[in-house]
Amino acid sequence: MTLLDDIKQQLLDAEKAVSIPQDRYHEMARKLVNIERQSFYGDENDRNRLRKIREAIDTAVKQGDLNEV
Amino acid sequence: MKFRKIELKNFRQFYGEQSITFSTSKQKNITLIHAENGTGKTAFLNAILWCFYEICTSNFKDPKVLLNKIAKKENAKSYSVSIEFEDDKGGVYLAQRGFGQGGHKFRVFEVINDSYKEVDKPNSFINSVIPKDMAKYFFFQGEGIGKMSGSKGDSVVKTAVREILGFTIAELALKDIQQVKREYQRSFSNADKSGQLSKLQNEIISLENNIERNKEQLDKFAKAIAMYNEKLQTIEDKLANSDSAVIKQIHSQRKSTESQLFREKQLLAGAQKEKRSLVAEFATTVFGFELSGLALDFIDEAEYKGTVPAPYNEQLVTDILKASTCICGSDVKPGTEAFNRIQDMLKQAADPMLENRIRKARSQLTSIKNDSVKAKSRFTNNMKMLADSESSISKLKNDLDELTIKIKGADSLDDIQGLENERNRARNNLIQDERASERSKILIENDQKNLSLRKGELNRLDTFSLEMKKYKDLVEFSEKVEQVLKSTLADSEKDVELRIIEKVNKYLEQFVRQDYKAKLNPTTFDIRLVDKNDYIVPESDGQALLLSLTFIASLIELSRERKNAQGQILTPGAIAPFVVDAPFGDLDNKYKGHVAKAIPNSVEQVIFLLSSSHWEGTVEQNIREKVGVEYNMVLEETSEAKSKNSDSITILNKEYETVRYGKTVDRTVLEKVGSYV
Known part of the structure; x- marks a missing residue:
């Protein structure tokens, strides 16, 4: 393996690693991306996008509160 | 597929x-x-x-x-x-x-x-x-292709790389989470009936907006600086390769004078730095010099003269005289010769505590006096260095002006004069943008400090109503999600220029053998063709197309490499x-x-x-x-x-x-x- 191949591999691994949800904030980021994807690619109405994001955050914060209790 | x-x-x-x-x-x-x-x-x-x-x-x-x-x-x-x-x-x-x-x-x-x-x-x-955002690189319009270099090239390249890295959706999500966070911040302010917390929250919103705006400005200045530097480099190359031997010689002289000027400026900056540290190091010495002289004179001439250091302990001698008994047990009655001799000893006796203090004071004052001598010599040297550098800089600047006038004044060399005017404009713009960039950095730094203070203040306050607490939690949560998206994008973009330019050059080697190489400016993402001697190739439509095709081929390869990316946040690539x-x-x-x-x-x-x-x-x-x-x-x-x-x-x-x-x-x-x- 050349040095460049090594770098490439490391970059791909890093890319993979940053894509894996690590905590509830990563999980939420992934959810938001999915909401955006549905609306950007046309299977969902774009007007519902922000409402869905607010709902997702609201639910996550409430769940966090319950877990703390 | x-x-x-x-x-x-x-x-x-x-x-x-x-x-x-x-x-x-x-x-x-x-x-x-x-x-x-x-x-x-x-x-x-x-x-x-x-x-x-x-x-x-x-x-x-x-x-x-x-x-x-x-x-x-x-x-x-x-x-x-x-x-x-x-x-x-x-x-x-x-x-x-x-x-x-x-x-x-x-x-x-x-x-x-x-x-x-x-x-x-x-x-x-x-x-x-x-993905739709990557499709235009696979289904490709050769005739209408935009340039990969020049004033619009940077945005073309940067956008293309980001799209192939799967950024489009994550960037939309980032924009939306920022918008939703602002809504929560406004709701928090509206829920504050006292107005005390909303004032703080509004300050936070305003600081965040300022930081965002100044970061955008900073980005623009960085691009402009890189662009002017490149422009200057091109002009320098043209002058260095001028057909006129005279211009070549003057230009070479000017380059060497500029290097000297650069070195002198560094020396001046070093001397100015040393001056500041000398002031910090010797401030006490300089102000204490006169005082230390007076104090030492006082100690030496007053009642302690000849008693410090003292041969006899004052307390011991007084105790013997009071008790009228020597430490050996003999009687020492007043009026006797022994009594008188012991009483004479008092003239050279001293209190050991006092003696110790005087010794310390004398040592301090002596050190201040000695330091003053050292300080004087270092200040003198520093001032000489400053004066020398300033004089050299002034001389070199005059030399440069003269050389520039000579180049500009060269007969029948309109193109050289044009280049010189262009060079001056580029240099002035560069200086202006560098200053503006520094100002933006300071503004961002200050706003970030203030933001952190305000957020700390907000967190220390505990007078939240239930409604306010709800919005505070929502703001904090949104902020953390925003950070995840930001860091994912930043981490993925790191070193991408290395990956892209390596690919572009691999394709160029196949396309044009050894004739050209591609160079990417990491700040502007502008890609240029350079020849064997590393000189930028003036871009014709053919060269622009060549660069576009190698770039597109590189993007397709990058997309193929990313085909199996997990796609949790960034969209995977395609084949x-x-x-x-x-x-x-x-x-x-x-x-x-x-x-x-x-x-x-x-x-x-x-x-x-x-x-x-x-x-x-x-x-x-x-x-x-x-x-x-x-x-x-x-x-x-x-x-x-x-x-x-x-x-x-x-x-x-x-x-x-x-x-x-x-x-x-x-x-x-x-x-x-x-x-x-």
Whole structure:
């Protein structure tokens, strides 16, 4: 393996690693991306996008509160 | 993913039903479509884009008018495009977009043993095969390509790299989470009846906005600085390679003077730094010098003179005299000789505590006095250095001005004068932008400090109502999600320039052998061609196209490497056919063959749309053995040929018409040609 191949591999691994949800904030980021994807690619109405994001955050914060209790 | 077949029905100039079956062979991976200008190359490329995503290229005229005109006259209402394709695992699918009596419809079917199973959410499915934002690099308009370098090149390159890295959706999510966070911040402020917390929250919002704005400004300044530096470098290169020996010599002198000036400025900065540290180091000494002299004189001349250091302990001598008994036990009565002698000892006796303090004070004062001597010598040296540097700088600046005047004043060298004026403008702009950049950095730093203070203050306050607490939690949560998205994007973009430029150069080597290399400015993302001597190549349309093609090939490779990315946040890459309309238009003949040969080796499936000017000669020789199937787009016209020349193309020694006159309808037909008929 050349040095460049090594770098490439490391970059791909890093890319993979940053894509894996690590905590509830990563999980939420992934959810938001999915909401955006549905609306950007046309299977969902774009007007519902922000409402869905607010709902997702609201639910996550409430769940966090319950877990703390 | 590979295309198997496309069917066009009444789509633009393709009247009735027309189809092409693509080559899916690994070895002969080229599908060649010959088409003269105006026959429908661009419409064909747009049929693919429209079918998959309902989008068109910017050079496609009247994109809303897709129904064939003859069909419309015949009262036909429907038009459609169907594409059959296979995925990497061998699954076969059919994508159909059409407009008819039932309105507009897009459907995707999975084809299993000639039966069709409709896929749920067809848009998401197609975008999982080739994301819309990456499609333009696979379905590529060679003639309308934007430049990869120059004033707009940076944004073209940066946007393309980000799209291929799958940033589009994550960036939209980032924008939305920031908007939602601001809404929560405003709701928090509105929920604060006392107004105390909302004031703090408004300050936070305002600081965050300032930081964002200044970061954008900083980014702009960084790009401008990189651009002016590059411009200056180009001008310097031109002057260094001037035809005039005089200009060359003066320019070389100026370069050397500039280097000296740079060194002197560094020395001056060093001396100024030392001056500041000398002030800090010797401030006490300088101000204490006079005082230490007076204090030492006082100690030396007062009652302690000759007693410090003292031979006798004052307390011991006084105790002996008081007790009238010596430490050896003998009587020491007042008036006796022994008493008088001991009493005389008091003149040289001292208190040991006091003696110790005086010793310390004397040592401190002596050290201040000695330091003063040291300080004087160092200050003198520093002042000399400062004066020398300032004088050298002033002299070098004068020399530079004179050299510049000499270059500008050179007779019959208008172009040199022009270059000099350009150089001055670039330098002035550079200085201005560097200063503005520094100011932005300071503003960001200060705002970040203030932001952290305000957030701390807000967190320490505990007078939240329930409603306010709710919004505070929502703001904090949104902020953390925002950070995740930001850091994911930043981490993925790190070192990407290294990856891209390595690929571009790999393709350039295949395309043009040793003639050119590509250089990427990491700040502006501007890509330039440089020659063997590292000089920037003045960009012609041919060079721009060459750079574009190598860049596109690199993007396709990067996309292939990212095919298996997890896609939790960033959209994974794609493997897709490379459909390219007029790829060799402005290329030098010298490179056409190499480029044509290299492209099919770098992608799985190629569909070339070529006019005869692109095709004949070197291109044919280089790709013939890779062609799997070949079509001709023939223009059929109702008008009579009369005096018009017949147009044809020769393929494998056989002549094929490209235009037919006196037909029943005006249309373009797709016909198989060559040895594949």
